[in-house]
Amino acid sequence: MTTPCSKKQSKLDLIKQVSRDDIDRWVAKYPANQKQSAVMAALRIVQDQNGGFLTDELMDAVAEYLEMPSIAVYEVATFYSMYELKPVGRHKICVCTNISCMLCASDEIVNHLESRLGIKLGQTTPDGRITLKEVECLGACVDAPVIQIGDTYHEKLTPAKIDKILSSLN
Numbered sequence: 712m713t714t715p716c717s718k719k720q721s722k723l724d725l726i727k728q729v730s731r732d733d734i735d736r737w738v739a740k741y742p743a744n745q746k747q748s749a750v751m752a753a754l755r756i757v758q759d760q761n762g763g764f765l766t767d768e769l770m771d772a773v774a775e776y777l778e779m780p781s782i783a784v785y786e787v788a789t790f791y792s793m794y795e796l797k798p799v800g801r802h803k804i805c806v807c808t809n810i811s812c813m814l815c816a817s818d819e820i821v822n823h824l825e826s827r828l829g830i831k832l833g834q835t836t837p838d839g840r841i842t843l844k845e846v847e848c849l850g851a852c853v854d855a856p857v858i859q860i861g862d863t864y865h866e867k868l869t870p871a872k873i874d875k876i877l878s879s880l881n
């Protein structure tokens with residue numbers, strides 16, 4: 712039989728120990744009564760733990776762990792583009808199409824990526840390898856046009872550079 716207590720326990724169990732240790736390092740950066748300040752880091756950590764996307768259960772677990780309302784966690788997860796609420800490919804290519812990138816021909820970059828991968832923005836290749844995502848300014852306007860893959864920025868892009876990058880992805 713599931714008791715309220717065991718239910719709570721199983722929710723928190725969704726966060727692996729290694730992730731908790733990582734979250735705790737972020738929590739320690741803030742005053743003791745401001746654990747929720749670590750919510751963005753916590754969401755990134757559990758998203759990585761879960762293969763690149765968040766589930767309601769994981770967001771609830773983060774809320775429980777940081778002692779904050781679930782709705783406040785959902786608000787963060789649905790506002791920022793780095794969080795995913797459904798499965799994504801092994802590699803997520805985030806393409807900036809904001810003003811500086813647009814002026815530096817990000818549409819050419821998008822067209823080239825779409826034609827090379829056979830998918831549109833917002834889609835994942837059928838083999839689950841690559842997701843193409845349109846994002847707002849990545850803060851690297853001076854080197855536009857820009858894409859981000861994982862933690863790496865690729866800047867001053869051309870179709871030829873895109874080909875090189877794609878062939879380097881496993």
Ligand code: FES
Nearest residue numbers: 807812849851852
């Ligand atoms: S507009 Fe693309 S990085 Fe700023």
